[in-house]
Amino acid sequence: MSLPILRLGTVKDVSRFQQHLSALGLNIPCDAEIIAGSESPLRQPLSRGEIKLGNRIAAQPMEGWDATPDGNVTESMLRRWGRLGSSGAKLIWGGEAAAVCHAARANPNQLVVAPHTLKGLEQLRAALLDGHRLTTGSADGVLIGLQLTHSGRYCRPNEHNKPEPRILYHHPILDRRLGLAPDSPLLSDGEIEAIIEDFHRAAHAARETGFDFVDIKHCHGYLGHEFLSAYTREGKYGGSLENRTRFLRKIVDGIRGDVPGLQIGVRISVFDTVPFFPDPARSSKGKLGPGIPEKHDDLIPYRWGFGVNAQNPIEPDLTEAMQFLSILQQMKIYLVNVTAGSPYYNPHIQRPALYPPSDGYQPPEDPLIGVARQMDATRKLKQQFPNLIFVGTAYTYLQDYLPHVAQAALREGWGDLIGLGRMALSYPELLWDSSTGNPVQHKRVCRTFSDCTTAPRKGLPSGCYPLDSYYKNSPQAAELNAAKVKA
Numbered sequence: 217m218s219l220p221i222l223r224l225g226t227v228k229d230v231s232r233f234q235q236h237l238s239a240l241g242l243n244i245p246c247d248a249e250i251i252a253g254s255e256s257p258l259r260q261p262l263s264r265g266e267i268k269l270g271n272r273i274a275a276q277p278m279e280g281w282d283a284t285p286d287g288n289v290t291e292s293m294l295r296r297w298g299r300l301g302s303s304g305a306k307l308i309w310g311g312e313a314a315a316v317c318h319a320a321r322a323n324p325n326q327l328v329v330a331p332h333t334l335k336g337l338e339q340l341r342a343a344l345l346d347g348h349r350l351t352t353g354s355a356d357g358v359l360i361g362l363q364l365t366h367s368g369r370y371c372r373p374n375e376h377n378k379p380e381p382r383i384l385y386h387h388p389i390l391d392r393r394l395g396l397a398p399d400s401p402l403l404s405d406g407e408i409e410a411i412i413e414d415f416h417r418a419a420h421a422a423r424e425t426g427f428d429f430v431d432i433k434h435c436h437g438y439l440g441h442e443f444l445s446a447y448t449r450e451g452k453y454g455g456s457l458e459n460r461t462r463f464l465r466k467i468v469d470g471i472r473g474d475v476p477g478l479q480i481g482v483r484i485s486v487f488d489t490v491p492f493f494p495d496p497a498r499s500s501k502g503k504l505g506p507g508i509p510e511k512h513d514d515l516i517p518y519r520w521g522f523g524v525n526a527q528n529p530i531e532p533d534l535t536e537a538m539q540f541l542s543i544l545q546q547m548k549i550y551l552v553n554v555t556a557g558s559p560y561y562n563p564h565i566q567r568p569a570l571y572p573p574s575d576g577y578q579p580p581e582d583p584l585i586g587v588a589r590q591m592d593a594t595r596k597l598k599q600q601f602p603n604l605i606f607v608g609t610a611y612t613y614l615q616d617y618l619p620h621v622a623q624a625a626l627r628e629g630w631g632d633l634i635g636l637g638r639m640a641l642s643y644p645e646l647l648w649d650s651s652t653g654n655p656v657q658h659k660r661v662c663r664t665f666s667d668c669t670t671a672p673r674k675g676l677p678s679g680c681y682p683l684d685s686y687y688k689n690s691p692q693a694a695e696l697n698a699a700k701v702k703a
């Protein structure tokens with residue numbers, strides 16, 4: 217029988233946390249003592265070729281749904297980037313998803329890379345460096361990327377309530393969820409090539425505005441990720457892995473030709489699972505049921521997910537992710553950010569949480585299992601590709617024990633950097649504080665309330681409404697609470 221989910225906020229010490237991991241049978245390394253100062257695994261520099269990083273802390277990209285309607289920078293975005301910098305992280309993985317053109321946006325308030333936003337992009341970078349200097353005293357050894365995205369199936373560029381999906385193939389479950397007719401148009405090869413040029417233009421702009429690298433986003437159900445699962449697409453962008461990576465390879469070739477000196481990284485969902493939904497038998501008015509997978513017994517072998525076992529698509533299979541990393545290595549791309557699944561159709565895989573977002577479901581498993589799944593994938597990939605630089609994801613759910621696990625994971629070679637996602641919204645300096653020996657501020661630790669995901673689902677900007685006073689005291693907080701009551 218499975219154990220009830222233990223609220224980590226009630227676990228008073230690390231030995232109790234370690235016992236809980238053992239009781240769950242989870243292989244998550246966890247140190248009993250935190251090392252502060254230059255001996256801390258989090259404070260070790262890393263140097264590979266031209267990539268030089270001053271420590272092992274990374275800030276994950278975190279979109280805020282708060283750009284102007286034409287995709288330009290706002291005060292709240294400058295504040296968020298300043299806080300990302302104040303995390304002390306020497307690797308800033310993209311700041312937030314920036315659309316390569318207006319039509320590529322996932323929401324009508326997403327940042328766009330375009331001539332009219334260049335000044336704003338420069339300001340974001342400057343705000344980040346200011347925040348970083350305030351925490352660490354110096355901007356040496358910082359590497360700053362911009363995450364370039366096309367939202368594909370999840371495009372919603374103009375109105376919050378108007379999805380405008382651009383798809384590569386028909387998906388038997390996701391098409392139904394999006395209300396797509398069987399004959400709805402697919403992106404043509406010509407349209408794909410125009411998008412590739414948008415990526416080239418955006419990479420050029422990133423370089424001009426001072427970014428060190430761009431991330432060619434391949435995760436979370438967006439276009440780059442959808443290419444990887446385009447098994448059923450005909451033509452040169454679907455079918456074989458060679459065809460499914462043509463989009464990436466063409467983007468990289470163009471950047472290498474036009475923007476020499478710009479580093480490239482890839483954030484990739486290395487495994488997936490079939491879409492989940494709240495179990496209707498266990499849902500009641502106002503309460504979502506636990507997540508269960510959509511019916512898929514008639515879809516075996518499963519050909520609509522990257523990194524899944526085709527005979528049992530609930531199970532990860534890293535075979536193709538390894539082949540993908542070989543391709544990256546051949547292209548001399550060393551920066552890899554490992555993530556999984558999608559926030560739209562399997563959030564428990566992508567961002568393990570105790571409380572579901574409004575369009576999610578109650579956790580179908582202890583969220584620590586979700587953390588362990590992503591950590592284990594990163595460990596296996598790192599073992600196979602020791603020369604690549606791996607950022608690990610999904611650490612936030614560890615809460616007060618994040619520093620203990622981060623330290624142990626780095627020491628044991630489970631990856632090269634620890635990425636902070638949601639924790640960077642509530643308490644960006646957590647790992648800096650712990651590895652400096654500053655007292656950890658437990659009241660600021662993210663408890664995975666998911667308000668930062670629910671707010672955008674209701675058309676509001678994202679932010680840590682429960683713990684960050686900037687959002688807590690905002691008029692949008694009242695709107696969010698009212699929307700939650702109605703839901």
Ligand SMILES: Cc1cc2nc3c(=O)[nH]c(=O)nc-3n(C[C@H](O)[C@H](O)[C@H](O)COP(=O)(O)O)c2cc1C
Pocket residue numbers: 276277278279280312313363435436483555566567568609610611612613635636637638639668669678679
């Ligand atoms: C509000 C919010 C916005 C996010 N925006 C992005 C994004 O723009 N790009 C991206 O690759 N991931 C994005 N993510 C995913 C995070 O980077 C990260 O993978 C996820 O939250 C799991 O890591 P964590 O456990 O540290 O939160 C977002 C997550 C949240 C909660």
Ligand code: SF4
Pocket residue numbers: 638639641642661662663664665666667668669679680681682683
């Ligand atoms: S709203 Fe704040 S506490 Fe809740 S998940 Fe997001 S960052 Fe964490």
